[in-house]
Amino acid sequence: MKRYTIFVITENFIGILNRITIIFTRRGINIDALTASESRLQGIHRVTIEVTVNEDTVIQLVNQIEKIIDVIKAFYHEDTGVVYQELALYKIPVTRLDSGLEKVIREHNAKIIAAEPDFVVLELTGHKEKTQELLEILKGYGLLEFARSGRVAVAKRMLTIDSYVK
Amino acid sequence: MKDMMRGADIVVRSLIAEQAELIFGYPGGAIMPVYDALYDYHEQIKHVLTRHEQGAIHAAQGYARVSGKVGVCLATSGPGATNLITGLADALIDSTPLVCITGQVAAHLLGTDAFQETDVVGMSMPGTKWNIQVQKVEDIAPAIAKGFYIARSGRPGPVLIDITKNAQVDFGAFNYVPCLGFRSYKTHIPIEKTAIQEAAELINSAERPYVVFGQGVVLGKAEAELKFFLDKSGIPAACTLLGSGALPQEHPNYVGKLGMHGNYAPNLLTNQCDVLIAVGMRFDDRVTGDLKRYAKQAKVIHLELDPAEVNKNVRAHVAVIGDCRESLSMLTEAIENKSYPEWMGKFRDLEEMERSSVVQHDITPTKVGLTMGEVVHQINQYKADDAVLVTDVGQHQMIAWRYFNYKKPRTQITSGGLGTMGFALPAALGAQMFDYSRQVICIAGDGGIQMTIQELGTIMQTKAPVKIVLLNNNYLGMVRQWQQLFFDKRYSFTELDNPDFVKLAEAYGIKSQKVSERGDLQEAVEDMMIHDGPFFLEVVVEKEDNVFPMIATGCSVEEVRLS
Numbered sequence: 165m166k167r168y169t170i171f172v173i174t175e176n177f178i179g180i181l182n183r184i185t186i187i188f189t190r191r192g193i194n195i196d197a198l199t200a201s202e203s204r205l206q207g208i209h210r211v212t213i214e215v216t217v218n219e220d221t222v223i224q225l226v227n228q229i230e231k232i233i234d235v236i237k238a239f240y241h242e243d244t245g246v247v248y249q250e251l252a253l254y255k256i257p258v259t260r261l262d263s264g265l266e267k268v269i270r271e272h273n274a275k276i277i278a279a280e281p282d283f284v285v286l287e288l289t290g291h292k293e294k295t296q297e298l299l300e301i302l303k304g305y306g307l308l309e310f311a312r313s314g315r316v317a318v319a320k321r322m323l324t325i326d327s328y329v330k
Numbered sequence: 331m332k333d334m335m336r337g338a339d340i341v342v343r344s345l346i347a348e349q350a351e352l353i354f355g356y357p358g359g360a361i362m363p364v365y366d367a368l369y370d371y372h373e374q375i376k377h378v379l380t381r382h383e384q385g386a387i388h389a390a391q392g393y394a395r396v397s398g399k400v401g402v403c404l405a406t407s408g409p410g411a412t413n414l415i416t417g418l419a420d421a422l423i424d425s426t427p428l429v430c431i432t433g434q435v436a437a438h439l440l441g442t443d444a445f446q447e448t449d450v451v452g453m454s455m456p457g458t459k460w461n462i463q464v465q466k467v468e469d470i471a472p473a474i475a476k477g478f479y480i481a482r483s484g485r486p487g488p489v490l491i492d493i494t495k496n497a498q499v500d501f502g503a504f505n506y507v508p509c510l511g512f513r514s515y516k517t518h519i520p521i522e523k524t525a526i527q528e529a530a531e532l533i534n535s536a537e538r539p540y541v542v543f544g545q546g547v548v549l550g551k552a553e554a555e556l557k558f559f560l561d562k563s564g565i566p567a568a569c570t571l572l573g574s575g576a577l578p579q580e581h582p583n584y585v586g587k588l589g590m591h592g593n594y595a596p597n598l599l600t601n602q603c604d605v606l607i608a609v610g611m612r613f614d615d616r617v618t619g620d621l622k623r624y625a626k627q628a629k630v631i632h633l634e635l636d637p638a639e640v641n642k643n644v645r646a647h648v649a650v651i652g653d654c655r656e657s658l659s660m661l662t663e664a665i666e667n668k669s670y671p672e673w674m675g676k677f678r679d680l681e682e683m684e685r686s687s688v689v690q691h692d693i694t695p696t697k698v699g700l701t702m703g704e705v706v707h708q709i710n711q712y713k714a715d716d717a718v719l720v721t722d723v724g725q726h727q728m729i730a731w732r733y734f735n736y737k738k739p740r741t742q743i744t745s746g747g748l749g750t751m752g753f754a755l756p757a758a759l760g761a762q763m764f765d766y767s768r769q770v771i772c773i774a775g776d777g778g779i780q781m782t783i784q785e786l787g788t789i790m791q792t793k794a795p796v797k798i799v800l801l802n803n804n805y806l807g808m809v810r811q812w813q814q815l816f817f818d819k820r821y822s823f824t825e826l827d828n829p830d831f832v833k834l835a836e837a838y839g840i841k842s843q844k845v846s847e848r849g850d851l852q853e854a855v856e857d858m859m860i861h862d863g864p865f866f867l868e869v870v871v872e873k874e875d876n877v878f879p880m881i882a883t884g885c886s887v888e889e890v891r892l893s
Contacts, residue, residue, distance in 0.1 A: 186455060227637060233480055
């Protein structure tokens with residue numbers, strides 16, 4: 165089993181995400197993370213799916229996704245084939261702000277992006293290992309809430325989306 | 331100046347524009363505007379009222395399978411729509427083109443648990459090739475145009491279009507523009523010449539090549555191309571369940587049928603060929619048995635339209651993706667004229683073994699009880715070359731498939747992939763509705779026929795001259811066979827107390843007869859076949875007969891057993 169990133173380039177129609185995810189459900193495969201947003205071409209969406217399976221399975225998944233009528237193209241990459249990033253937000257009570265926390269923020273290159281009377285919100289972008297490491301530390305600072313995005317990724321391969329959209 | 335009309339009229343006019351001639355359906359609240367519109371167009375488009383929506387969709391499947399056209403089905407929201415689900419799943423797995431239109435509650439009621447509201451788009455998503463909900467009158471015609479295009483192009487399949495009631499009653503312009511394609515869906519894949527070259531090289535150097543073909547040959551209208559390829563190549567060829575009829579059984583290269591209850595030689599010798607050429611088939615588990623021991627010695631060439639089928643179950647050494655009508659022609663050009671008398675002889679020797687140990691028992695039995703095989707054998711004596719055989723699911727299906735003499739394409743209609751009991755009676759009705767002059771023979775078991783027996787009412791009303799043959803063993807025979815072989819004869823809930831079927835058919839005004847003695851069989855079959863109109867023939871067969879050859883679940887094709 166390996167971690168793969170699946171890219172799906174698709175028309176932006178109602179239900180398309182459902183059509184994609186039931187392909188995983190049917191095979192009893194859990195999606196590790198999923199991100200969907202409009203691509204740089206209007207009307208075309210890009211879905212990024214992170215999944216841990218063996219290569220035979222990821223090939224079948226991609227074939228089945230590509231078979232969906234409204235999907236323009238689907239392909240997969242190993243971690244080495246993509247440049248990716250994740251974003252995490254941490255909500256900490258103001259009362260726990262001290263020099264120790266300041267040091268943690270500095271060392272991890274995190275940012276304070278909001279300061280409210282009761283809490284501050286820290287932001288860290290980085291791979292899961294990094295955001296997880298900060299999470300473990302901040303648990304000791306009365307962490308109130310934590311949220312992490314799915315993977316946002318681009319392929320290293322020099323092919324552009326335009327070549328699939330004709 | 332464009333015509334303004336109700337959405338319901340647009341639905342019907344769009345169907346007519348797609349050359350739909352026949353709709354199978356059942357009315358109800360949310361589809362009533364469309365039914366109201368149908369009242370005005372009855373001269374341009376006919377409608378058959380079935381007795382259940384499942385009957386409607388199976389009838390549409392039967393119609394589509396025999397005609398090669400798109401079957402059209404109409405149902406209301408809620409239970410009307412959910413009753414279509416089995417048929418959609420069946421049509422998807424067997425690549426049958428359908429357009430099903432369901433009514434839906436008005437758009438402002440969506441998501442409120444309104445009366446007869448159900449999320450049919452969500453429910454049917456995994457069971458359709460494509461589906462859509464239409465909430466605005468102007469979207470109706472484009473959705474129907476796209477639906478027909480998707481249903482019939484590429485690898486065919488079922489489409490569902492859910493139309494809210496407000497869209498049906500609102501007025502809109504009608505200007506029908508047929509769909510000719512769109513960017514996310516490629517229907518024509520150019521054949522790679524290098525793949526043809528590689529395939530030809532493998533075939534030309536093969537000593538024991540073997541062709542296995544499926545329904546893709548029929549769907550791709552490649553029957554003639556397959557025949558030319560076999561004539562020139564001299565390669566023995568076997569068919570899948572749905573591939574039957576793609577090649578006349580008297581063709582010298584034809585060696586029989588593949589699969590769990592197929593013929594002995596075609597299964598056994600799969601593991602002795604050196605090059606396996608699969609044409610328009612998808613290596614279903616009922617064909618391959620244990621994949622780990624399936625044709626491991628062979629180089630595999632796969633001619634297939636659907637790229638997702640290639641390397642799905644069996645790894646192809648050479649994949650020729652595209653329309654098999656094109657690829658077969660190209661391949662025929664590239665191969666040498668050859669014959670394989672010794673290899674072919676192996677098939678014929680094993681065929682002889684099967685004949686003496688299985689076929690003789692089945693069609694010329696010595697024991698008292700009638701066999702299913704002898705009934706099919708009798709039907710062969712009276713059937714026309716283009717007679718259509720529609721079967722249900724179970725022992726009778728396998729026996730009918732084994733012994734029916736297929737001569738023409740599109741004469742085999744059965745639920746292959748999904749194995750839907752209750753399929754045969756409505757599907758036979760649908761096939762007959764396409765052409766009243768064709769012989770349509772429906773063979774069903776006593777279990778399956780009772781799942782959709784209400785469609786005798788539709789046969790009564792349409793006077794469709796379907797010949798219904800009930801092979802009655804008072805058992806769910808195939809399950810009982812498995813219980814006998816694999817569950818120590820523990821016949822758990824497989825025996826049936828049945829009604830008087832003859833009386834039942836007569837109650838529907840259908841001429842009927844019951845046969846339980848061998849001496850009466852031939853005359854009864856003859857009476858049925860020459861009868862002008864629908865006929866119901868019940869044949870009481872041996873209670874505990876089994877279908878052989880058989881490849882048990884988990885076994886390899888070479889472990890096919892004769893008893």
